[in-house]
Amino acid sequence: MKYFAVISRMLDVDKNNSLRDEHLNYLKKLGKEGKVFSKGRFTDGTGGLVIYKADSQEVVKNMVECDPFVSEGARSYEIHEWVMQLINNE
Template sequence: MKYFAVISRMLDTEKNNMYRQDHLDYLKTLGKEGKVFSKGRFTDGAGGLVIYKANSLTDVERMVEGDPFIIQGARTYEIHEWAMQLLD
């Protein structure tokens, strides 16, 4: 399993507020499936970060493109494979 950091940048604050609960519910479902490692918003309002667990970039792209924030045009995104290392 690989880790992918997905940075989502704010495009439309009004749409963001409108679809926030749908976005959170979507991530909660993926989390229950073991596909989300961590998530959180940026405190400056610029967007947020989700760390996904997946076998491939294609799998992550499908998940991200299914996010209500992306579908509704509230945010854009960029994906980076992340070489996660836990500290001792």
């Protein structure tokens, strides 16, 4: 399983606000399926970041394009494969 960082950029604040619950429910569903590792919004209001778990970038692209924020034009996105490294504080 690989990790992919998906950065979403705000395109339409009004659409974003009206689709927020649908977006969060979608990510919650994917999280229960083990497909989302982490998620969060940027505090400056410009968008957010989701870390997906999948076998390929194409699989992630399909998931992202089904997200209401993306499919309804509230946000754009870019995908980057991410190599996660936990930091040991010892």
